[in-house]
């Protein structure tokens with residue numbers, strides 16, 4: 001029997017889940033993989049979640065024990081441009097997966113985001129799993145709706161909220177650090193905000209923690225994030241080192257982005273730290289003291 005079926009296996013996170021899952025793994029992607037996954041050991045299914053019936057067909061063919069859903073419309077701007085597609089991929093797809101999980105007997109790990117928060121402040125210092133979502137964007141709204149529908153339909157499912165992901169994108173220029181490096185390498189003018197805070201986490205560390213949580217049988221909502229609260233500018237300095245001199249400091253108001261982008265969506269990870277043995281360091285170095 002297939003242990004893990006990974007949906008969105010070509011994505012930034014999906015690639016790492018595929019590389020690290022181990023055991024009997026099959027992958028599903030819309031337009032092939034991006035070359036970082038050792039394909040000798042895994043089977044790849046062509047799957048377009050927007051084609052009616054495609055997800056049910058895939059699941060009835062593979063019959064996995066676990067489904068890891070890393071497929072999404074993940075760009076903030078893309079969701080603003082196409083709210084219908086955001087609804088389909090970020091809300092309807094996870095709801096359908098929860099339903100199919102009950103029918104076919106697989107456990108679902110659905111990946112969500114810190115951007116379900118932002119409009120209302122956290123009850124404590126950082127957002128807890130028990131804080132109500134307060135999204136500010138089409139992306140955040142569609143993801144909040146998706147996680148709510150998964151948990152309402154399937155209480156045994158696991159919904160992991162992740163923060164801004166950084167780390168190796170295997171040359172694809174994706175994620176919070178490689179996109180920055182690619183922009184600097186291309187000679188672009190980069191402005192990084194001093195007034196926007198995140199709890200960034202390395203994509204590989206995030207994948208390992210997700211895999212540990214699903215293997216342990218954790219259900220419900222779980223925040224998996226890095227230990228440090230860093231501004232975008234501080235993150236840029238960590239990622240770029242000596243080249244950070246090429247970056248301009250800015251404030252969100254300068255670019256009129258306050259309406260869409262939350263100021264601070266730092267996640268509290270006390271629950272994850274009490275359950276998981278995976279080290280939730282950011283992967284950016286210098287943060288061990290925070291653990």
Ligand SMILES: NC(=O)c1ccc[n+]([C@@H]2O[C@H](COP(=O)([O-])OP(=O)(O)OC[C@H]3O[C@@H](n4cnc5c(N)ncnc54)[C@H](OP(=O)(O)O)[C@@H]3O)[C@@H](O)[C@H]2O)c1
Nearest residue numbers: 008010011012013030031048049071072074113162163165
């Ligand atoms: N990256 C972050 O910083 C971050 C932070 C917090 C949460 N998350 C969450 O983590 C998850 C993965 O994000 P990511 O950064 O890995 O996103 P990504 O790199 O954009 O990957 C998204 C995946 O979804 C697939 N997809 C899109 N439309 C599809 C369709 N119609 N049918 C089948 N597959 C489709 C993409 O396939 P193609 O390659 O063919 O387009 C890709 O494999 C998402 O749920 C996101 O909300 C990400």
